[in-house]
Amino acid sequence: MAISLCPSFLTGGEETNQIEVSLAELGVDVTSIPLLNNRSSWANACEKACGALDYLYGSQKVIPKRTPAYQNATESYWSAQQQEVKPSCIFIPSIATEVSVLVLLVQLTTCTFAAKSGGHAAFAGASSSQGGITILFRDLSEVSLSKDKSIVSIGPGNRWGQVYKALEPHGLGVIGGRMSDIGVGGLTTGGGISYYSNQYGWALDNVKSFEVVSAINGEILTASETEHPDLYWALRGGGNNVGLVTKFNLYTIPSSLLRGTTRVYCEDQFPHVLDAFTELARNAILDKNAQQYVVFAHAGEMNIASAELTYTKDVADPPVFRKYRSIPAISDTTSTRTLAGYCSEIGAQDRNGQRQVFWNRTFKLNDEFVHWVVQHFFSVVSRVANVPGALPMLVFQAITEPTLETMTKAGGNALGLDPSSGPILMIHVLSKWDNASDDRSMHQFVDEFFRAIAIEAESRSLGNDFVYMNYASHSQDVISSYGADSKARLQDVASKYDPRGVYQTLQPGYFKLAGAPSQEKKRIGIGFSECVAHH
CATH class of the missing domain: 3.30.43.10 (Uridine Diphospho-n-acetylenolpyruvylglucosamine Reductase, domain 2)
Known part of the structure; x- marks a missing residue:
């Protein structure tokens, strides 16, 4: 209608x-x-x-x-x-x-x-x-556990850091954001990639029920697998299109200590880093405790790759990361942290008040293609080198087979992803810069970059329509990307x-x-x- x-x-x-x-x-x-x-x-x-x-x-x-x-x-x-x-x-x-x-x-x-x-x-x-x-x-900031501690009720006024700190004394966590300052509401209704996603999926697939304000008479409804299941389905990926959520009732998970590291590599190691990325993306089913993303950027007069590797148990050297660890790195921050501590540490690197752009596309995972994309990125990034404060970053993540499989539970979600299509390569460009006068240049740079890699992907039959809402730009039609x-x-x-x-x-x-x-x-x-x- x-x-x-x-x-x-x-x-x-x-x-x-x-x-x-x-x-x-x-x-x-x-x-x-x-x-x-x-x-x-x-x-x-x-x-x-x-x-x-x-x-x-x-x-x-x-x-x-x-x-x-x-x-x-x-x-x-x-x-x-x-x-x-x-x-x-x-x-x-x-x-x-x-x-x-x-x-x-x-x-x-x-x-x-x-x-x-x-x-x-x-x-x-x-x-x-x-x-x-x-x-x-x-002020809608509730964080309360059910009597058996299996469900936590969370108000949309919370940031994930607040939620994790409240659950930490109970040895519990929840599937939520990877930075402490991210809000509960938008992340959950748009997706929600977690350090635990290979085990439990995205945040939207770990909601038992939503309390939501309907436009009809302002009625407050409960949307779950058994109450208003169509609304429940739509709220898992549909963003703000069907109501205002005033409470998220999420399943809790065991969470004590995680082992995390940021390993930084020089440009001569990029081929090995990319091979490690694609191998781990394909083998996620072998060890669901592992989570990864890789960032490429030009920083300090050199091109670098930064691999964020997280293991959801306190294990010093898990075999799943051996390939990454065999690559010579110029820095390594390996340490044991709580979930709250880890997200706070990552969040401290991100400050408010700068001009920003997000943009993402997904593709079929392919070894040769990821190498081509990185080479293309560094061949064009000089176009914005003179923009004050500009720092474009290219991020590779994978929507793994275990993650996709969780999206079929509780009636599925609205994202339109096929569990048999994984692993899926998610390419995300983010950038910051100083002046509003450079907005057009920065958006044009990212737009042209994605146009070029989309053309290359199609030539290799690697195209995929899905756009992740939480990383999307103002010019991307996210809902249409879910499929007709x-x-x-x-x-x-x-x-x-x-x-x-x-x-x-x-x-x-x-x-x-x-x-x-x-x-x-x-x-x-x-x-x-x-x-x-x-x-």
Whole structure:
């Protein structure tokens, strides 16, 4: 079912009455709120919505512009592009029903919004709303274990470091992010690669249930394998398209000490490093405790490769890494760490406030192709050598056969990946730089790089459509990359739980059912005020 670009809730009448009834059931009398009760008020849609929230909840939960708290909130984003977005106000709910009120108020006023868990996206508007309302999930920060400690309930306001520290005294962990400062929400609904992924899969495949706010009447639903299983399926990979998740109930795993290392190699060792990477990717089934990724970059006047090798047990020299360890390295940081400590250490290398780009594609794993890609990367990286602060990095990861197999459990997920197609090579380019004036140059460089390797991959019959949401750029159509069947099913779920298209139109940021974030204006077409006028 297609979702209207001029949703019916903008036309008033019966829909407006139903929204007011739903708000009344949550204890909100619309007629008592001055800005909403005065239909001829000069205030625009988002001024009305912010004013209503302030009337209901006060300054403890509604942060207006031009205040120190507002500045602190906008500066808390990872990328400079997100920090530059200026919402009309910032709303900080502390219970799920307050999120329900917000979802109803934005429908009543037609104010746009976005929701921030960790805010680690690389483009403006992903979890921030220019001129709209940004929901800051900070105070939805529950981390609580079930009585038998098999399930941990996690609020979207948490970062993974907080979760791991809370579970550490119990000898437990959970499938989540590999850096401590990543938010729980976006990572889980988009995928979630973990140090434990060869054993347990991605974060989205380790959710027992979601607590989610539906657009229909702001109803709070439980989505699991047995309750609303279609919604449960869609939330595992569908991003923010079908609801706002206010609680993740994740399965716990045993987690004590890990053995991790960063081994750095000079350029003359690249062929051996790549051989070690592809061999381990293919042999992941032989030892599921191993996890790897390799980063290539030009740093300090030399080309280097940095292999991050993690073993989920405290074993000094596991045989699975012998090939890597036989390659001469210029540095090695091998040590034993807890999960929380490891993620904190990795996260300390990543700072907020720089201009950033993410971009990724997947391909069939092939030895000759990975060598070609690395050679091509270093042949073109000089094009941005004069961009101040530029540091492009090429990252190789594998979606292994054990990981793909976990994606079939609990009814499968929305990613559209075929377990028989593994291992899959994931190529990810990330870069930082200093100045907004260089945005176009940096994006063009990465775009052209991926166009070139896609052409090369097709010539070798190595093409693969899947784009990983959590590493995608603003110009990539992630949902379409899942395949026509998965996209159609996501559209059906969205039409069922959000027939008026609230999460598609009033929450326009991030990766939508209709296309890439860069296509947002084309998707929406006319503005919301024009939409009202045309009706």
